[in-house]
Every structure is written in structure tokens, then in C-alpha cells.
Amino acid sequence: MRHTGGGELVTQLMGYGVDTVFGMPGVHTLAFFEPLARSTIRHIGARHEQGAAFMADGYARATGKPGVCLIISGPGVTNAATPIGQAYSDSIPVFAVTSVIARADMGLGRGMLHEITDQQAVTAPITGFSATALTGRQIGEHLVRAMTLFQAERPRPVHLSIPLDVLDEDVEPGPVRRRLPRPPGPNPADISAAAELIRAATRPVILAGGGCRNAGAPLRLLAEALQAPVVTTVAGKGVVPESHPLSLGSTLQRGRTRRLVEAEADLVIAIGTEISEPDLYVTADSEAASDAKPLTDATRLAISGKFIRIDINPATTVRDYVPDVAIVSDAALAAAALVEELNRDGGKVSSSWDTDFDAIRQRVRQDISALERQHVAVLDAVRAALPADALVYADMTQIAYTGCVYFPVDVPGTWHFPVGYGTLGYALPASIGGALGSPGRACVAIVGDGGLLFTVQEIAAAVEQKLPLPILLWDNDGLGEIADFMRARDIPEVSVRPLNPQFKALAESFGCLTAVPKSLKEVEIEIRRALSADRPTVIIIKQDSEYLR
Incomplete structure (x- = not known):
């Protein structure tokens, strides 16, 4: 049986454990469906490409595995651009595979069916990378790049375009590289510097974002070791149970919690969060509540204490705020390393919050x-x-x-x-x-x-x-x-x-x-x-x- 570019894609996806793809069949995706029908992968039919990519997003969030959508070139790509942009903003591993016009027709503007003169450029600003597989062998090369990004970097979505002629031509099967790099851990010197700041703090607070999705256990240990309250962004909601005595939940946009972070804490440890404008968003209705208005800039925190920034993305650690210590690391690995470092001297910390955190929770609950x-x-x-x-x-x-x-x-x-x-x-x-x-x-x-x-x-x-x-x-x-x-x-x-x-x-x-x-x-x-x-x-x-x- 022929092994085409479409077959190579399906073989590679199965090799990485993909069991479900979302999409809509089209005349430009027939080369996907012939091998797909013979595979163990199930196809879920959406009614619109936007729906297919949102389904892939929801699947990824529920399973922790990449969500895959297969869609046509041209309008399929532009229809899916909105959910791809959402996945980019929220760091969701969505893998969007689309057809594209044949290699000989690219860039000529000949009015081919579903033609975009530079389809790769359409999704480049809203993906970790957008690539075109110009040979059958490149299908596997780009797929392993995507899987590596999902596992070892901030998991932005990826878009792969495959030309129609590559999908239909015979290709040599490529290797499936199942062994992927692990997420990066922290530099020990940075952990040591952060621990020094933590030991000197008396009122530390932890600000946890979506990058802490898989860091719940070590984050909770860190909070308990410091007796530090934990405030999350919406993307980090629940990383420490909101019923925990140290959790203030995802209340960063509420005035009482903002005052705690901005003015009362002498150390803020931000882990896995951009601290972006939407993290601080106050609705028009809630602005009328007595304690909902921000103290200062509605789009940015005014941190008065020391500041430790931990993020897997190096640029995030130094953007918008000047950190006293910046740590480039996976959130779980960094939190675990901090706990281990603090335990070296018997776990002694000088945290001495005299604030009633339950009273803060009640205040936030009442001021609505x-x-x-x-x-x-x-x-x-x-x-x-x-x-x-x-x-x-x-x-x-x-x-x-x-x-x-x-x-x-x-x-x-x-x-x-x-x-x-x-x-x-x-x-x-x-x-x-x-x-x-x-x-x-x-x-x-x-x-x-x-x-x-x-x-x-x-x-x-x-x-x-x-x-x-x-x-x-x-x-x-x-x-x-x-x-x-x-x-x-x-x-x-x-x-x-x-x-x-x-x-x-x-x-x-x-x-x-x-x-x-x-x-x-x-x-x-x-x-x-x-x-x-x-x-x-x-x-x-x-x-x-x-x-x-």
C-alpha cells in the first residue's frame, strides 16, 4: 500500500499517542482521510473550522495532551485563526494541520481554490511557530518540533501547512521520535538567591498563574513552608485548592487582594504568570462595588516589596517589572527546588503575617x-x-x-x-x-x-x-x-x-x-x-x- 504524505502525517500522529482529531472534511483534505480511515485515530466532525479548533483546545485542557485539528487551506485557516489565537494567549498545546496549495503554485496569486498567497504568514503571529512541510520528510521534522515545544517550552499552538502535492506523493517513512526533551529546571544559583530573599521576608505572597497547572503539589508545599497566602490569576485557578486556609483564590482584580499584593506584602513570588491586563480586569458592574476599584493602574500591579519572577519563558521574567531575582524554569521544578533549598536549614523562615486571611475572603465575598x-x-x-x-x-x-x-x-x-x-x-x-x-x-x-x-x-x-x-x-x-x-x-x-x-x-x-x-x-x-x-x-x-x- 502506498505511503503518501497524508499517510506519513497519520503515522506520525499515532506514534505520539494522538487518538482524536477534530475537523471538517474538504476537497483539499481528502489525502488526510484515506489513511485516517485505516488508523486508530477517531475523527470528530465539527460544523465550522472555528468549532473544530476550539474543540481541540478543550480536549487539550481536559487531557493535558495536544489537541489536534485537521482543516482545509484558505478559509479553513482563517476560520480557525480565532481559536488558535485563544490557544496562543492561554498557552494551550493545539496542533493545527492544514492543506495548502501545491508547491508549484505558491506565491503566484493565480486564484487557485482556497488560495492565500502566504498562508504561513496568516498564523505566524498567533503560534509558537507556523511552518510549511515542503517535503514528506519535513512532516515528521515539524511534528517533533511541535511536540518538543508543547512539552519543554511555553506550550503555544503550532500550525503546519502541507502542500497538496506533498500530501498525495509517495514518501519514505520517517522516524517517530518519542523521546522528547523535558521541561527546563532552575539554575541552582538563582534558587539560592531567591531563597535568601524569602528568608529575609516577613510578609511573602505567592502569585500563581496558568504556568502552574501542573505545579499544584510543590506550590502548596512552598506556601505552607512560608505560611504565605496564594493568589492566583484566572488561568491558575485551583492550583492550590481554594478551600485551603492560605488560598485567596483568583481574586487579584479585587481591591482588597490587590492591596495585599501591592502594598502589604514585602515579597511577591510570581510563578508562571504574565501578570497581563486581563489578569487585572474589573468589569463595569463590579466597579460599582465598594472595594473593587484598583488602587493605581488598572492594567499593572504597583509592587512595593521585593519581587521574584519565575517563568519558563525568559522574556516574561524581565518584562514590565524589574525582578530582584529572575528564574527561568518550569513552575513545578522551581517550586520544588525552592522547598528543597529552604529545608536545608531546617525550614526556618521569618514569615509573620498577622493578617486574617479569612477576613479578606469574606470581604471580597461581600463587596459585590x-x-x-x-x-x-x-x-x-x-x-x-x-x-x-x-x-x-x-x-x-x-x-x-x-x-x-x-x-x-x-x-x-x-x-x-x-x-x-x-x-x-x-x-x-x-x-x-x-x-x-x-x-x-x-x-x-x-x-x-x-x-x-x-x-x-x-x-x-x-x-x-x-x-x-x-x-x-x-x-x-x-x-x-x-x-x-x-x-x-x-x-x-x-x-x-x-x-x-x-x-x-x-x-x-x-x-x-x-x-x-x-x-x-x-x-x-x-x-x-x-x-x-x-x-x-x-x-x-x-x-x-x-x-x-
């Missing part, structure tokens, strides 16, 4: 707006219906903004929110990828009425796959966050109250189950029921429901 109280009531019902390790995929919607702070998470990698790039339409397809990647594990999507319509067609894929997926629809009849900001700036509401469909009828037309709870207890009951169904359930919660007033 009336709308946020509605959100919290619903989110508490959702939490009560779910096991601790349930996967929750949330969209850019007001109830999810509140959930980023107030939804309790004790297991890392279970709250997923597109905080960086901020894409609408993320949650539904991402939750499909997550549910398929972790069968038997509870999985929920939280969407708003505006965001749902970005990717609503993927409900068909969820029905087709018979997923027991609760889709919690928060319906406020518009783009509530934008409307709030317009009002705050005395701008008349423009295009923020669009015409909505009848969501119950729309969901049922796809074959979904539906529910319209009449109480918070019914919200909990319907989620439990949905988790044991043979198809998705759209649970509609109107913001103006009587039981939420």
Missing part, C-alpha cells in the same frame, strides 16, 4: 454588586450539582466573569475561561472537546445568549456524539457587559440588544433536551439530570427570573 449576587446564587447551585473534578468551560459572559472570582475550585485544570484573547463562542465547542477527551467525567458549558450564537451550530456535534453535556445559558437579552460600559461612559446603547431566537425551540430543533428552571434548587436538579442524559441539555436561566430578584 446586586447583579453579581444573582450570579453567585446560580454558580453556587452549579457547584453543588458537580463533583470536585468536573470540567467547567465558561464563555465571555457576565456570569462567567463573576465565576472567575467566586466559583469555588479545588482541583486545578477544571475552570476554563478565555481570559486572555477573550473570544466569544469559546465554551460550547471547547466543552465538547473536553467531554470527548474525558469520557465519564462531568463536564459543563456556561454560555451567554450573545456568545452562544457565535458557535451555536456545534450543538449538532454534541448531539451527534451523544454527550451528557449541560449547557447553562445565561440569557440577559443582549451584550450585557458592553451595555454596562456604554452606560458608564454616557454612550447611548448601540447594537447591544440584538434580536435573539427562541432558544428553547432552537435547542430542541438540534435534538437537545431543554430545561427552564423556576428556582435555584431546580438549577441544581436539572444539571444533575443532564449529566446522566444521552444527549446535551440546554438549561435556560433568564437574568430577570423571579427567583433571582
Whole structure:
């Protein structure tokens, strides 16, 4: 049997343990599907390339393995660019493989089907690297580059274009390099310098980001050794259980927590976080709460104490802030090394916080707006219906903004929110990828009425796959966050109250189950029921429901 470029791709993917790919068949991807049909890899059909790449993202977050999507050249690439950009912002290992016009036609602008004159350049700014395999052998070379990046660097997405003629031509099978480099560990001299600062500190605080996803155990040991409070970004939510006495949760954007980090701590240890503008984002509604406004610049912390910066990306360690010690390392390895170094002298540290951290948690919980109280009531019902390790995929919607702070998470990698790039339409397809990647594990999507319509067609894929997926629809009849900001700036509401469909009828037309709870207890009951169904359930919660007033 012929071994073509398409066959080489499939062989290489299987060699690295890939068991699922997401995409849409097209005339330019037929060379993928012939060998794919004979392989052990399952193909999940999306209804739009954007949905396919979001599914790959959700799968990667749920499994810790690369999420793979196979899509066509040209419009497939541009349709997938948004979720690729989201994966770039959130450091998710998505591997996007696309066809591209034949080598002899590249760069000529001849109007070939699906032609982009420089397809590689389209995704270059939103990937760890974007490459074109000009020979069959290069398919494996670029794939091992991608797998190495995912494992040993900040895991940005990768885009590989394969020309149509390379896909169809006979190629010599290449080696599958299963042994990959490990993540980098810290320089011992840097650990020693950081430990010296830690020993001298009396009020240290740990700021943990998404780079700590796999660093929960050593991070918790470090916090307990220092008796230091842990504040996380949204991407780092749950890396230390939020029920832990030292955890202040993902409350960095709340005024009381910011004061602790900026003005009260004499040492801030930032691990695996860019400390980017979205990490400090304050919604228009929550600005009205008494303690929500930032002290200084809304986009940047004003750190007054000493500063230790730990990140796998060297540039991040010195960007925006001047560190007293910079450590280039995987977060888990650095945290473990710090614990070991501090234990050399019997674990003696001079931390002497006299702050009541429980009082801070209570203050943050109390200083919320009336709308946020509605959100919290619903989110508490959702939490009560779910096991601790349930996967929750949330969209850019007001109830999810509140959930980023107030939804309790004790297991890392279970709250997923597109905080960086901020894409609408993320949650539904991402939750499909997550549910398929972790069968038997509870999985929920939280969407708003505006965001749902970005990717609503993927409900068909969820029905087709018979997923027991609760889709919690928060319906406020518009783009509530934008409307709030317009009002705050005395701008008349423009295009923020669009015409909505009848969501119950729309969901049922796809074959979904539906529910319209009449109480918070019914919200909990319907989620439990949905988790044991043979198809998705759209649970509609109107913001103006009587039981939420």
C-alpha cells in the first residue's frame, strides 16, 4: 500500500499517542482521510473550522495532551485563526494541520481554490511557530518540533501547512521520535538567591498563574513552608485548592487582594504568570462595588516589596517589572527546588503575617454588586450539582466573569475561561472537546445568549456524539457587559440588544433536551439530570427570573 504524505502525517500522529482529531472534511483534505480511515485515530466532525479548533483546545485542557485539528487551506485557516489565537494567549498545546496549495503554485496569486498567497504568514503571529512541510520528510521534522515545544517550552499552538502535492506523493517513512526533551529546571544559583530573599521576608505572597497547572503539589508545599497566602490569576485557578486556609483564590482584580499584593506584602513570588491586563480586569458592574476599584493602574500591579519572577519563558521574567531575582524554569521544578533549598536549614523562615486571611475572603465575598449576587446564587447551585473534578468551560459572559472570582475550585485544570484573547463562542465547542477527551467525567458549558450564537451550530456535534453535556445559558437579552460600559461612559446603547431566537425551540430543533428552571434548587436538579442524559441539555436561566430578584 502506498505511503503518501497524508499517510506519513497519520503515522506520525499515532506514534505520539494522538487518538482524536477534530475537523471538517474538504476537497483539499481528502489525502488526510484515506489513511485516517485505516488508523486508530477517531475523527470528530465539527460544523465550522472555528468549532473544530476550539474543540481541540478543550480536549487539550481536559487531557493535558495536544489537541489536534485537521482543516482545509484558505478559509479553513482563517476560520480557525480565532481559536488558535485563544490557544496562543492561554498557552494551550493545539496542533493545527492544514492543506495548502501545491508547491508549484505558491506565491503566484493565480486564484487557485482556497488560495492565500502566504498562508504561513496568516498564523505566524498567533503560534509558537507556523511552518510549511515542503517535503514528506519535513512532516515528521515539524511534528517533533511541535511536540518538543508543547512539552519543554511555553506550550503555544503550532500550525503546519502541507502542500497538496506533498500530501498525495509517495514518501519514505520517517522516524517517530518519542523521546522528547523535558521541561527546563532552575539554575541552582538563582534558587539560592531567591531563597535568601524569602528568608529575609516577613510578609511573602505567592502569585500563581496558568504556568502552574501542573505545579499544584510543590506550590502548596512552598506556601505552607512560608505560611504565605496564594493568589492566583484566572488561568491558575485551583492550583492550590481554594478551600485551603492560605488560598485567596483568583481574586487579584479585587481591591482588597490587590492591596495585599501591592502594598502589604514585602515579597511577591510570581510563578508562571504574565501578570497581563486581563489578569487585572474589573468589569463595569463590579466597579460599582465598594472595594473593587484598583488602587493605581488598572492594567499593572504597583509592587512595593521585593519581587521574584519565575517563568519558563525568559522574556516574561524581565518584562514590565524589574525582578530582584529572575528564574527561568518550569513552575513545578522551581517550586520544588525552592522547598528543597529552604529545608536545608531546617525550614526556618521569618514569615509573620498577622493578617486574617479569612477576613479578606469574606470581604471580597461581600463587596459585590446586586447583579453579581444573582450570579453567585446560580454558580453556587452549579457547584453543588458537580463533583470536585468536573470540567467547567465558561464563555465571555457576565456570569462567567463573576465565576472567575467566586466559583469555588479545588482541583486545578477544571475552570476554563478565555481570559486572555477573550473570544466569544469559546465554551460550547471547547466543552465538547473536553467531554470527548474525558469520557465519564462531568463536564459543563456556561454560555451567554450573545456568545452562544457565535458557535451555536456545534450543538449538532454534541448531539451527534451523544454527550451528557449541560449547557447553562445565561440569557440577559443582549451584550450585557458592553451595555454596562456604554452606560458608564454616557454612550447611548448601540447594537447591544440584538434580536435573539427562541432558544428553547432552537435547542430542541438540534435534538437537545431543554430545561427552564423556576428556582435555584431546580438549577441544581436539572444539571444533575443532564449529566446522566444521552444527549446535551440546554438549561435556560433568564437574568430577570423571579427567583433571582
